Amino acid sequence: MNGSFPGRVLLSFAIGLFGVIAALQLIPFVRSSELPSVAALPSVEDALAGLERPKPAGEFRVFTIGASLSQGFPYSPAYAASYGKLMGDGLAGFVQAPRVVTRAIARPALDSPKLVELVRRSLAWEPDLLIVTLGSNEYANRLFSSKQLLPRSLLAQVDERLGRARILWRELPGHGRRWPAPGPGDASAEKALAEKLVARALKAEPGKAQLGALPFDRDERELLLGRLRRSMQEIDALARAAKVPLVYCQAVYGLGAFWPWGHESGGQDAEIDRLALRFHLGEGEEVALEDLELEGEGRADLAFMRGLVLRRLGRREEALDEFRRARDLDPVPIHRTGPIDQVVQEEAKRLGRPLFDLNEPFCRLARDGIPGDEHFLDYGHLSASGHRIAAGYLARELAERKLLPLAADFDRAAFDRAVRASIAASISADELRYAWPRIAAANGNYGLLFGNFRDALPYLLRCFQELPMDQSNAQRLLFCLVHVAGRTGEFAQDDAEQATARSLRLYQELLQARKEQRLQDWVRSYLQAAPGKR
Structure with missing residues (x-):
């Protein structure tokens, strides 16, 4: 057998591989065209029912x-x-x-x-x-598909480039569509996604998004623009x-x-969180502009709070600038x-x-x-x-x-x-009465998904307070509140029976506060009784 056999085979394989990769780069490819959809199209026939043709x-x-x-x-x-x-x-x-x-x-x-x-x-x-x-x-x-448009690692880049052969397959008759086109009015896929997102929300932790799509960088935003x-x-x-x-x-x-959907840690996190909760619990009028002179440039939430205070002071142009900064700094741009x-x-x-x-x-x-x-x-x-x-x-x-x-x-x-x-x-x-709290319920879930428990809290509080009694709304509110208060350790140190009893007491206190229409005061007292806040 020729002694150069293995070397020649490996060299030929490498040349062939790079040749295939180079050839595949000639295929026209728009990354955003393969982004999966999270919503089915509505039925045009249903929307236009009653109209004659011609x-x-x-x-x-x-x-x-x-x-x-x-x-x-x-x-x-x-x-x-x-x-x-x-x-x-x-x-x-x-x-x-x-x-x-x-x-x-x-x-x-x-x-x-x-x-x-x-x-x-x-x-x-x-x-x-x-x-x-x-x-x-x-x-x-x-964001919701968790599909990154730009491969990050070298391995992911090679895989993406080799995978362009799928574009040829997609262009064959019967094998592809330019845009996803679910059946008219078929909402089963988006319903399944919604259920999946809600389930993820209850596994979230403050500061840790349950979506692999975050962070969402500038290059990917440019692709979608x-x-x-x-x-x-x-x-x-x-x-x-x-x-x-x-x-x-x-x-x-x-x-x-409306507050930014997300915020990135950085600067004086604890003080920024404390001030944000004051706004959420109806104490924003007491926050002065000087209170917001904190480290944390580039934080959407800090810019938004400055906008609120400047607006209250009648400094419209400065407030408008801060609100726009908050909007564009938001790391979760679903707007x-x-x-x-x-x-x-x-x-x-x-x-x-x-x-x-x-x-x-x-x-x-x-x-x-x-x-x-x-x-x-x-x-x-x-x-x-x-x-x-x-x-x-x-x-x-x-x-x-x-x-x-x-x-x-x-x-x-x-x-x-x-x-x-x-x-x-x-x-x-x-429908008129419950529209706001229904939206609040959805937005509270989104906040949990994005790891933004602090700003999810007022949404979950309002939906629990104003919608008819629903145990799932109570569960999400308590889940969020315990994390925002930093009191999860109280449950961790209990055995199973003690943790169950603690949870039941908390749930009963919540129901009583709702019945007596003092939910916001009860939430405030629970937060103030947290370790390090007494």
Whole structure:
């Protein structure tokens, strides 16, 4: 046997391997295209039920396409509170030629590639105007899927490059789709994900996220901003090909009232936590600006607290700067950010499409021009009154630009009366009453998932206080509270029987505090009795 045999084989193998890797790099590849989706598309057929095909003469169809905001989440039935649906209800009493029909097509957690698919499907129903609201979920799939777009280690990079052969397989007939396309209205996958996330929330620890997607670095955010640009371009191309006018909208963001989803440790952690809890427990008015002169530059929570104090002091511009810093420093960006806003604005301008910012009417209504919690359920979801305001704003803007076929001037008072009547007729008193605490329950779970127990606490407290009695809400509240107080050691030193008895006493105290409507005082006293805080 030739003595050089092993060397030649290994050399040939190495050359072949690098040759394959080099060849695979020639395959066009967009990393974000393989990001798994956490939400199924809604059924376009269900959303547009009752509309005829082909479209009858004398009908002007307006479709509002988006995510949870556009659906009117969390109100039920779906779309009952949607600003798109309410806009049509408000216009119903106007003299129209032709008759204006508005429909919303939306579902929570949809990002811009999903909106491309919704636009594509909706065009079969011959819309006369498309309104696409985006900007709020561009990072959500990346966060909740826990899939990193950029390989970190050398081994992961080699694996990713070799794996590009899958792109060829995906392009074979019958083996791939450009965008994920679950069956119409099939929500089983997202339900399973929600259950998985809730289960993870109860395994979390303060400062330790239960999602492998964190941290979420700048390079990956840039990749997804590029995807947003491409999606806007695709939507524009679809609308132009169908000769349908297109309007883009930016989703709302309650800049001055809702805390960042996450915060990174650094600086004077204990003091920052103590001050944040004072805000959460209704003592924020006593916090001075000097109290916030702490080490911790780059912390979203510290910037947000400065914004709250500056706003209270009437220093609007400084407060606005701090709120924006907090938004953009948030390590868990499941919302509008400055870079997302910039991309949407630049792309809409470049494409020559009108762009409406749904935050605008709320800025006008706020005493200092900073949207707060009035008319908002949380950072990116509106109350029923908020949807009424957004519907009026959008209708006025469209009417002024002659994008709606109104035969008379826009009557604000008549529109508002019609929308109020629609809300009263289609949304029950319980839906209106429980919308906020339902959102709070979801946001509290998210806080636990992200390892941000401190800022999850007020959400969990409010949902337990205001929703009908639910043991699972009590369980999450106590789980969070014990960790925030730093009192887990009390249970660890007990034997099983003692730990059970301690837990039962705590649960009974919680129920009694709820019954006597003194929950916040009870939580405060429990925190103050923690080791080192007495």
